Amino acid sequence: MIILFLSSFIAPFILLYPIQELFYRPQEYFLFEPFFKAYIILIVVLVAMALLILANLLVTPQTKKGKYVKRGIMGASLVLAGACLFLSINNYQFIDTKGMHMNHFFSLQVDVTSWEAIARVEQINVKKNGVTVPDKLIFTLHDGSTIEQPFTSKLRKAKQSISSELGKYGLTIENKFSENE
Structure with missing residues (x-):
């Protein structure tokens, strides 16, 4: 015990x-x-x-x-x-070539958001200790809802592949700056 x-x-x-x-x-x-x-x-x-x-x-x-x-x-x-x-x-x-797959706590099914469903992607950057660093990616869907992904080391490594998949649908990751630390 x-x-x-x-x-x-x-x-x-x-x-x-x-x-x-x-x-x-x-x-x-x-x-x-x-x-x-x-x-x-x-x-x-x-x-x-x-x-x-x-x-x-x-x-x-x-x-x-x-x-x-x-x-x-x-x-x-x-x-x-x-x-x-x-x-x-x-x-x-997980994120793959088909889109974003999320299995939330009270769910037994995976929610899939395909790349076609995404209308816009923003990378929110914040200033920490005088240096601008990425904070999160915000995926805005065609229906107006958003999915926020905190910028972890794994997301940083996957960003190039995500950007490549978004490029296939005519989307780019837009940089936005926030004053909040």
């Missing part, structure tokens, strides 16, 4: 990506990464499981009915924790 509690802060950063890569990563892609929210949810679930095991050890029911209630609460909590574990592992995104 102590090991589970202490490892719950480290294990998600070690295990989440390889597990997602094993089950969900396509063969050809520009970008594949979990949402940051998946790491946070996984940490919370593992901490909750450790606390639940601790509570199970500390609480001693006095009656036979109390033992059944304790087991029922423990079983239901573990099923809920297992569901949250699955949903956090199932929370990822």
